[in-house]
Amino acid sequence: MKKLLDRFLKGGEGKELTYEEARELARHDDPDIRRELADRKDTKPEILYYLTDDPSPEVRSAIAKNESAPHQADLRLATDDDDRVRGELAEKIARIAPHLDAGDQDKVKAMAYQALEILTRDQVTQVRQIISETLKDVAGAPPEVIRHLAWDAEIVVSGPVLEFSPVLTDEDLLEIITHGTATGQLCAISKRPNVPESVVDALVETSDVEAVGLLLANKSAQIREETLDKVIDQATDVESWHSPLIARPLLSLGSAKRLASFVAQNLLNDLTMRVDFSPEMIKEIRAVVEKRIDDPDAKTIDEDVETPLEAAFAEVTKLQSINELQESNILAAVKKGQREFVIAALALRTELRPIVMEKVFRDKAAKGIVAAAWKAELGAKTAELIQRDIAKLDDGKILKASGVEYPLSEGDLEWQFEVISE
Secondary structure, eight states: OHHHHHHHHTTOTTSOOOHHHHHHHHTOSOHHHHHHHHHOTTSOHHHHHHGGGOSOHHHHHHHHHOTTSOHHHHHHHTTOSOHHHHHHHHHHHHHHGGGOOTTOOOHHHHHHHHHHHHHHTOSSHHHHHHHHHHHTTOTTSOHHHHHHHHTOSSHHHHHHHHHHOTTSOHHHHHHHHHHOOSTTHHHHHHTSTTOOHHHHHHHHHHTOHHHHHHHHHOTTSOOOHHHHHHHHHHOTTOHHHHHHHHTOTTOOHHHHHHHHTTSOHHHHHHHHTOTTSOHHHHHHHHHHHHHHHHOTTSOOSOTTOOOHHHHHHHHHHHHHHTTOOOHHHHHHHHHTTOHHHHHHHHHHHHTOOHHHHHHHHHTTOHHHHHHHHHHTTOOHHHHHHIIIIISOOOGGGOOOOBTTBOSSOHHHHHHHHHHHHO
16 A cells, blocks of 8 residues: 555556556545545546545545546536535536537436536526636537526626627527516626627617616617617716717717707717718707807707607697597507607606606606506506516516505505606
8 A cells, every 4th residue: 555655646647547546545544645536637437436425525626627527426516515516516517518418319418418507506606607607608508508597696697698608699688688687687788799789679678777878888789770869868867878879889960969969068079079970960060069058948959850759749649639548558558568658648647747757767766657657547557567568677676556456555656756746
């Protein structure tokens, strides 16, 4: 035994250990000896598997890191009691993940995939985070694993794949935007390279201030002019959007003039100094600025430029005049996701200005929305659907109807309406 130890401790990987020698070392009392054995690339797979039962977490951690360990050992260590062991294993398994497939008929690869899936559901956030960070930009990563990580409730896990993974499809992203619950998921998606138009539109519909701001700052995001106009409609009171709006590439003259009507002076200077604007465009923008300086209360954009909210308000006003703005019309608009129509209808029926009602929705103020629906003489269930389908509130934040009863008392509803009216 002494000769074996002397040779072993001198780093004798040049001479392969026999099975008998390795087995003898695996039973040594000193955990450092067993750990060194677990570290070696030439240790027999059977011995490494045997060592997965070792009482020392340092020994099991060495096997978890050892790329020569058999997948049977990896599968066993995927449920190890020690967090560090599972973390080391997660890093190793994630590196080989592009070669794994859930439907692979190879039993060895199937075991590796199974170990990866177990680790993806690990109760310790750091273990899942290691897999997410390792796979975030790997094109060949297993789609089901990536989707599972993308839905993780912890943003340190879901964030990396939501921001970078090329494996996620537009449909995956749209579903998360609609039904995701983790704080920060929308922001991570907003920072993706080349966010497509459909995903951009869905993000804008959420009216999430931080996510939309990041989307505007993302120069590669494919924002249609119509969608940008919708953002500008809401941007007057959202100062964090002003700077990225001013810097958006391919900004149209109409959008630039509308921005010139309300952004701060330092941003006006940036707007009129853009090198991609023609002299004629700069002249028209400066005319808006000068008009604003001369008369701060004047309407500074073209009279024939009608925002989507203004158009919706005109539509609901017409319906009201012929007694056709009924709850059934509003409920149909809710189910179709017609945000501006619903906001305009609530504004008209509560006698609030549309921009005030729009701010209630942008702030995702559940109590304010419910109070507005109550004041508009809509049913409690309709108020619940408005929170879900128009305001896009998370399920846990929705004030739900109790049968046909509102979730707040009449006194609370009256008080909440006074708050938003002010």
